[in-house]
Amino acid sequence: MENRTIKAALLGIGTVGGGVYKLVKSLENEMVEKAGAALSICKILVRDVKKDRPGIPRELLTDNWKEIIEDPEIQLVVELMGGIEPARTYIIEALNAGKQVVTANKDLLAERGRELMEAADANSCDLQFEAAVAGAIPIIRPLKQSLAGNHLTEVMGIVNGTTNYILSKMSDEGMDYEEALAKATELGYAEADPTADVEGYDAGRKIAIMACLAFNSRVTFSQVYTEGITKISSKDIRYAHEFGYEIKLLGVARNDGDGIEVKVHPMLIPAEHPLATVKDSFNAVFVHGDAVDDAMFMGRGAGEMPTASAVMGDIIDEIRNLIHGCSGRVGCSCYKQLTVKPIEESVSRFFLRIRAANRPGVLAGIASVLGNNGVGIAQVVQKSKSRQAETAELVIITDQVKESGFQDAMTVLKSLSTVREIASCIRVY
Amino acid sequence: MENRTIKAALLGIGTVGGGVYKLVKSLENEMVEKAGAALSICKILVRDVKKDRPGIPRELLTDNWKEIIEDPEIQLVVELMGGIEPARTYIIEALNAGKQVVTANKDLLAERGRELMEAADANSCDLQFEAAVAGAIPIIRPLKQSLAGNHLTEVMGIVNGTTNYILSKMSDEGMDYEEALAKATELGYAEADPTADVEGYDAGRKIAIMACLAFNSRVTFSQVYTEGITKISSKDIRYAHEFGYEIKLLGVARNDGDGIEVKVHPMLIPAEHPLATVKDSFNAVFVHGDAVDDAMFMGRGAGEMPTASAVMGDIIDEIRNLIHGCSGRVGCSCYKQLTVKPIEESVSRFFLRIRAANRPGVLAGIASVLGNNGVGIAQVVQKSKSRQAETAELVIITDQVKESGFQDAMTVLKSLSTVREIASCIRVY
Numbered sequence: 094m095e096n097r098t099i100k101a102a103l104l105g106i107g108t109v110g111g112g113v114y115k116l117v118k119s120l121e122n123e124m125v126e127k128a129g130a131a132l133s134i135c136k137i138l139v140r141d142v143k144k145d146r147p148g149i150p151r152e153l154l155t156d157n158w159k160e161i162i163e164d165p166e167i168q169l170v171v172e173l174m175g176g177i178e179p180a181r182t183y184i185i186e187a188l189n190a191g192k193q194v195v196t197a198n199k200d201l202l203a204e205r206g207r208e209l210m211e212a213a214d215a216n217s218c219d220l221q222f223e224a225a226v227a228g229a230i231p232i233i234r235p236l237k238q239s240l241a242g243n244h245l246t247e248v249m250g251i252v253n254g255t256t257n258y259i260l261s262k263m264s265d266e267g268m269d270y271e272e273a274l275a276k277a278t279e280l281g282y283a284e285a286d287p288t289a290d291v292e293g294y295d296a297g298r299k300i301a302i303m304a305c306l307a308f309n310s311r312v313t314f315s316q317v318y319t320e321g322i323t324k325i326s327s328k329d330i331r332y333a334h335e336f337g338y339e340i341k342l343l344g345v346a347r348n349d350g351d352g353i354e355v356k357v358h359p360m361l362i363p364a365e366h367p368l369a370t371v372k373d374s375f376n377a378v379f380v381h382g383d384a385v386d387d388a389m390f391m392g393r394g395a396g397e398m399p400t401a402s403a404v405m406g407d408i409i410d411e412i413r414n415l416i417h418g419c420s421g422r423v424g425c426s427c428y429k430q431l432t433v434k435p436i437e438e439s440v441s442r443f444f445l446r447i448r449a450a451n452r453p454g455v456l457a458g459i460a461s462v463l464g465n466n467g468v469g470i471a472q473v474v475q476k477s478k479s480r481q482a483e484t485a486e487l488v489i490i491t492d493q494v495k496e497s498g499f500q501d502a503m504t505v506l507k508s509l510s511t512v513r514e515i516a517s518c519i520r521v522y
Numbered sequence: 523m524e525n526r527t528i529k530a531a532l533l534g535i536g537t538v539g540g541g542v543y544k545l546v547k548s549l550e551n552e553m554v555e556k557a558g559a560a561l562s563i564c565k566i567l568v569r570d571v572k573k574d575r576p577g578i579p580r581e582l583l584t585d586n587w588k589e590i591i592e593d594p595e596i597q598l599v600v601e602l603m604g605g606i607e608p609a610r611t612y613i614i615e616a617l618n619a620g621k622q623v624v625t626a627n628k629d630l631l632a633e634r635g636r637e638l639m640e641a642a643d644a645n646s647c648d649l650q651f652e653a654a655v656a657g658a659i660p661i662i663r664p665l666k667q668s669l670a671g672n673h674l675t676e677v678m679g680i681v682n683g684t685t686n687y688i689l690s691k692m693s694d695e696g697m698d699y700e701e702a703l704a705k706a707t708e709l710g711y712a713e714a715d716p717t718a719d720v721e722g723y724d725a726g727r728k729i730a731i732m733a734c735l736a737f738n739s740r741v742t743f744s745q746v747y748t749e750g751i752t753k754i755s756s757k758d759i760r761y762a763h764e765f766g767y768e769i770k771l772l773g774v775a776r777n778d779g780d781g782i783e784v785k786v787h788p789m790l791i792p793a794e795h796p797l798a799t800v801k802d803s804f805n806a807v808f809v810h811g812d813a814v815d816d817a818m819f820m821g822r823g824a825g826e827m828p829t830a831s832a833v834m835g836d837i838i839d840e841i842r843n844l845i846h847g848c849s850g851r852v853g854c855s856c857y858k859q860l861t862v863k864p865i866e867e868s869v870s871r872f873f874l875r876i877r878a879a880n881r882p883g884v885l886a887g888i889a890s891v892l893g894n895n896g897v898g899i900a901q902v903v904q905k906s907k908s909r910q911a912e913t914a915e916l917v918i919i920t921d922q923v924k925e926s927g928f929q930d931a932m933t934v935l936k937s938l939s940t941v942r943e944i945a946s947c948i949r950v951y
Contacts, residue, residue, distance in 0.1 A: 112813070123738075123857065126857035127855070127857065128670070229814040229815065229817060231663075231669065234664070235664070235668075238838070238839055239652060239660030239835040240831065241834070241838040242545050242830070242833075242837070242838060244548070309556070367820060370794075370799045382831065384541070384545055384827040384828065384830055385658040385821060385822065385831040386658065386821070386825075386827070388659060388660075388820060388821030389821065390817075390818075391796060391817060391818040391819075392817030392818065393814065393815045393816070393817070398812070398813040398814075398815070399813065399814055399815055401813055402671050402813035403668070404671075405813065406667055406669060406671050408671070410670075414848070414851070417846075418848065419843070419847065422842050422843070422846045426556070428552070428555035428556065
């Protein structure tokens with residue numbers, strides 16, 4: 094094999110880009126032996142070339158995309174800018190110019206994945222995106238390759254570190270939501286505007302991408318039902334513990350043969366389930382398939398070097414593909430057209446916390462409303478501070494029920510004069 | 523792309539081979555869309571072609587290796603016979619004939635890996651072996667590809683389901699070793715001769731293979747220090763619980779910069795460590811690297827379909843490589859020559875259970891022997907049934923100490939008249 098150098102450009106040199114640059118440097122002396130060719134970052138696209146960036150040679154910086162797209166020697170473009178535009182345009186142009194692309198851009202993939210993959214396939218180019226889901230955890234390559242011999246039926250993950258940190262603090266230290274969020278913000282785990290994290294949008298984008306790969310059918314973010322953690326109270330978590338559960342924000346994708354369910358919501362999972370032990374800002378993805386049975390992948394879901402680790406794995410793969418002239422080897426894997434089912438059709442168990450009048454017969458009334466609407470009760474606990482208290486708290490875990498039927502039951506429950514408040518309603522694994 | 527069919531041969535059609543054959547059938551209708559070509563199993567090598575094998579067409583069977591090796595249409599050989607010979611000869615011959623090889627043969631890889639990889643590289647062929655380590659868990663591809671941007675410093679795994687089942691039963695149900703082993707044998711988790719499992723040889727082969735991939739340097743099974751679980755008592759496990767630990771049989775490989783440590787032995791790991799929660803016959807591999815930080819992969823370590831899942835992932839990868847003419851894309855990754863350190867040089871903490879005379883001053887005597895030999899005490903618990911009891915039980919967890927120094931201290935301890943027995947000596951994470 095001749096002694097080659099693969100020339101690459103980075104788009105963006107923020108946190109992750111800086112990490113990638115460090116890794117490229119740290120692997121400089123062994124890249125030929127490792128991947129078969131040297132790697133040279135020869136251009137870095139930035140908005141402001143004058144900004145001081147310690148450790149990054151100024152001569153690599155450019156604010157002119159044309160210098161990259163029109164340079165035939167650049168065979169690999171690594172997009173780490175984030176956002177929809179101009180990232181989308183740059184990626185499509187790079188693919189159309191026959192360049193390989195590595196990206197960490199989950200927002201873009203979850204909304205415009207089809208378009209990007211089609212551009213890659215049309216040009217026999219690669220579009221790799223291991224870092225877009227669950228940070229450092231190898232999950233894209235396992236889903237597309239290692240587990241390709243399976244019909245997967247479930248992918249379920251803790252794929253947002255911010256909310257997992259918040260829920261861990263609430264569970265382990267009894268903090269309430271606001272206190273835990275403040276702590277997360279202080280430590281830099283939560284952004285100034287935490288909406289995308291706490292409302293489940295970030296997790297929704299990741300589960301949309303994983304659903305595509307797991308079920309070989311296109312799912313976009315707009316098809317994902319999302320529900321965040323802002324309404325979870327420390328009381329819910331205490332009750333969950335009493336029942337032997339932890340509360341986690343989960344991205345869930347299921348394929349039961351008559352369509353795909355894709356959703357993000359808080360969920361009670363048994364304390365002994367592997368996902369229940371995933372704490373703090375760690376991420377984990379749990380997979381079930383007809384051959385593999387259960388498998389789980391855990392690791393850092395974000396951060397400079399963990400995310401750079403995933404990007405670097407893709408870059409090394411690209412070097413190998415370029416040397417062997419086999420770009421496009423693993424293309425778009427969405428070769429099926431499966432229906433994505435609306436949330437109303439999905440089936441769940443529910444944890445209900447109800448504040449009700451503290452007098453005889455109230456539980457019977459509630460139980461009968463649930464029963465009349467086809468909602469079976471699996472477990473129930475009644476709490477009241479004292480006989481004199483005006484209200485009592487009822488905690489119910491239901492049997493499996495279709496969402497639509499359950500919502501009907503809730504409407505009736507709310508209309509009961511004895512029901513003061515349905516304080517919580519959380520799905521149960 | 524033209525409509526191609528890749529022709530493959532299976533060597534062996536036992537449990538795993540049968541699973542692979544089932545998966546090939548179950549994916550028949552989507553293989554072209556999935557991998558870019560159809561797959562046809564056109565020969566199966568067996569010892570006895572007359573034996574009845576339900577579901578396997580008799581016309582595929584042959585007991586003549588020449589029918590496979592001399593058939594130029596067969597591009598892929600899947601070796602599932604196990605053992606060193608004739609598997610080694612067949613694999614080398616297949617590679618020399620320009621055929622791609624997928625194998626699940628850990629014994630062979632752990633002892634003759636270099637020779638096999640050299641034959642693969644010399645012929646620009648692939649030798650893939652995802653199923654050789656940790657069954658269904660994608661770990662070979664993550665180590666060789668996804669995590670290739672890291673300098674990994676630690677790989678640690680529960681990679682033997684039999685011993686993990688036994689230790690889980692001892693931990694969760696208080697069984698003693700013999701009872702748990704009997705249960706494992708009854709359920710088919712342990713073989714009639716369980717030596718390779720309970721003495722850590724099976725785990726040793728797997729950690730040797732993983733060490734090669736993690737540190738890019740060749741490690742063979744003969745370089746792995748192995749210690750099994752036969753001496754672990756339910757008492758040790760109870761004490762471990764008191765200190766907040768679980769006992770697991772771990773394969774451990776570390777690269778601290780001045781050489782590689784590779785060993786298999788029981789270990790106390792903190793109850794909150796992700797590996798501590800891996801129960802029953804599940805396997806898990808924990809990885810630490812400079813970029814990825816901590817990551818863990820968990821799943822079924824054995825069994826017909828889980829192992830077939832890993833083999834099938836490799837087969838699909840080979841179909842893609844054959845279509846794109848890029849076999850040998852990811853070759854041998856052992857491009858460094860690192861020293862494998864003897865066990866005496868490794869550093870550990872130890873859990874010691876000592877039966878000693880029940881009289882004043884005994885603990886002081888033991889502590890002073892340890893101290894004089896450079897073994898610090900981190901925690902100690904003294905148990906005795908009553909003041910009248912002739913002996914007391916001391917449980918000590920030491921600070922970090924070099925193995926050689928620790929063994930010297932043990933020699934002196936054993937010579938003390940007050941020390942009746944060093945009942946247990948187990949390493950601590």
